[in-house]
Each structure stands twice: as structure tokens, then as C-alpha cells.
Amino acid sequence: MLAPWLFLAPGALMFAFYVIAPVFQSMSISLYDWDGIGTAQWIGIGNYAELIDDEAFYVSLKNNIIWLALYMLAIPAGLMIAIFLNQTVWGIRVYKSLFFFPFVISQVVVGLMFSWFYAPNFGLFYKLIEALTGQGVAILAEENLVTYGIIAAGLWPQIAYVMILYLTGLNNVAPDQIEAARLDGAKGWKMLWHVILPQLRPATFIAVVVTVIGALRSFDLVSIMTDGGPFGSSRVLSFYMYEQALSEYGFRMGYGAAIAVVLFAIMMVFISGFIWKMWRDEKEH
Numbered sequence: 001m002l003a004p005w006l007f008l009a010p011g012a013l014m015f016a017f018y019v020i021a022p023v024f025q026s027m028s029i030s031l032y033d034w035d036g037i038g039t040a041q042w043i044g045i046g047n048y049a050e051l052i053d054d055e056a057f058y059v060s061l062k063n064n065i066i067w068l069a070l071y072m073l074a075i076p077a078g079l080m081i082a083i084f085l086n087q088t089v090w091g092i093r094v095y096k097s098l099f100f101f102p103f104v105i106s107q108v109v110v111g112l113m114f115s116w117f118y119a120p121n122f123g124l125f126y127k128l129i130e131a132l133t134g135q136g137v138a139i140l141a142e143e144n145l146v147t148y149g150i151i152a153a154g155l156w157p158q159i160a161y162v163m164i165l166y167l168t169g170l171n172n173v174a175p176d177q178i179e180a181a182r183l184d185g186a187k188g189w190k191m192l193w194h195v196i197l198p199q200l201r202p203a204t205f206i207a208v209v210v211t212v213i214g215a216l217r218s219f220d221l222v223s224i225m226t227d228g229g230p231f232g233s234s235r236v237l238s239f240y241m242y243e244q245a246l247s248e249y250g251f252r253m254g255y256g257a258a259i260a261v262v263l264f265a266i267m268m269v270f271i272s273g274f275i276w277k278m279w280r281d282e283k284e285h
Contacts, residue, residue: 023264030257036245040254047258056232057259060240063147064216064266067236070151071158071215075207078162079200083192085163086170103160111224114153115140140226143233150221150234158214162207169203170196205278212270216263237263 030047034040051057085096102110117125120138130136139149173196181195197204219238222228228235228243235243237259243249245256 026257026260026264029254030261032254034253035251036253037251043254047255048262050255051258051262056235056240057237059232060235060237060259061262063234063236064218064263066147067151067154067215067218068212068270070148071155071211072208074155074158074162074211075204077155077159078207079166081159081163082166082170083196085167099160099163101160102157103164105157107157107220108224110153110157111221114149114156114221115225118149141230143230146226146230146234150218150225153225154214154218154221158211161210161214165203165207165210166200169200173199201278201281205274208274209271212274213267216267237266 029040031042031044032040033043033046081099085092085099117123118139120126120136120141126136126138137145139145177195177199178191181191217238218236219242222234222236222239223242226234228239241256241259241263244252244259250256
């Protein structure tokens, strides 16, 4: 009985030290006015009260909600691609390599590629829109479009990640259940909905969790592609937290920590809700 705990202990200690402890430390720092160097001054919920009247915070929160809603498209898209790639057809290894490619390249590289893709005057997307409508659109310079352009860039590797999770799950689907369903006349959507998807619940759970986390911590692409612009319209909470706490215009560690706590709370609400739903579904079955 002791052996499993001994194997788990190193990972559990690392998780507690590098994840759990910093969460509580951030909660503590959020109650202070602190520049990260001098003496911290206790202000209680002052930072949270300031967030209520902070317009930039609401812009960041709105963008995070948009990220979260559109990022969920990665789950059905990744599932469909995984089902296609799970077939035994000629050249399937080449297709798998092409779909797997976005997952292995850096987010920085993805951001630069899409920045060139959207670039005015010479970007492929700009030229395509110009050919279709007669006038190109500079996506990253438009306040109403920039967030959607960055999300599209983020979805490319995220779909590849979800695809890999579902490919792994499809390898564990029981072939005898597939054959039994075929004998009963199930095929197409009925086969997918009633036979395959129930067996993919563990993969779906992981896919939803990593997609929610990816949407809410979307810092790197925003930083690389727009640096929060134009006029702060593409900020998300993680980027705004960095601006307030660590950038040359910030050094407000307490305020940045308050933003981090809000972001953590939003993340926990979504993930906890999905865990509860999964547990309820398992209990019903």
C-alpha cells in the first residue's frame, strides 16, 4: 500500500511547491500595494475594488470570454480530424505529419507566421481579401477584428493538440463494441454518438481542460502579434496582468496578482463545472 504513495510523492511535492504554493502566495500579494522591491503596504481588497472601475480590465475580460467561446471549436474540429486520420488509407502517415506539424512548432513561430499572413500590402490573407472585395483588411490593425485574428492563429496548434488526444483515445476504443454496433445496423452519426464518443470521455475531459486553460492563459500570441494593441483592444487578462506587474509601465505586483486571482477563479469555475458534469454522467451510467 505504501509503494504507490512513494512513487507519487516526488511529483506531488513538485506540484505543491511550484503550483499550489504560488497560487496562495498570489492571493496574499493581491492584498498589498507592492512594487516588487520595496516594502509591501497592506490595502486589503483595495486592488479588487480598483478592478471594478478599470476599463482596461473589462476589455481584457471580454476578450478572454471571446477566446474561451471560440477556442471550444478546437474540440469538434480535433475530433473530426482524428477520426479521418484513424483510417487505414494510402498516404495516411503523410497526412498525420501535416496535421501534427502545428503542435510541435513554437507559439512564437506561429505568431510570426500569422503576423506575416495578415500583413498589409503583402500578406496572403490581405491579398486574398483584396482580390475578392477590391480592398484588403489589416486584421491586426482593426480594433473590432484583431482578437478574432489572434484566436484563429491560436486555434491552428490547439486543434492539432486536441487531435492528438483523440487519436490516442481512438486507439483504445473497443473493437468488439464497434462490431456489435455494426451488426445492429449502427453507422455514421449513430455509431459516433452512441458507441465511439462514450468511450472517448477521458480524452474529451482532457481536451476540454487543456483548451480552457489555453484560452485563458493566451499571453504569448497576443504579445508577439500585437503587444496588446491597437490601443489595448487585444489585451487579455494574462497579458494585462503582465503589463501591470512586470512591464516597464507597471511594477504593481499587488494589482497584477489581483488580476491573476480573478483569472484563476474563472478557470476553476469552468474546469470544476465540467468535472462535476463528467462525474454526474458517470454516476448516471
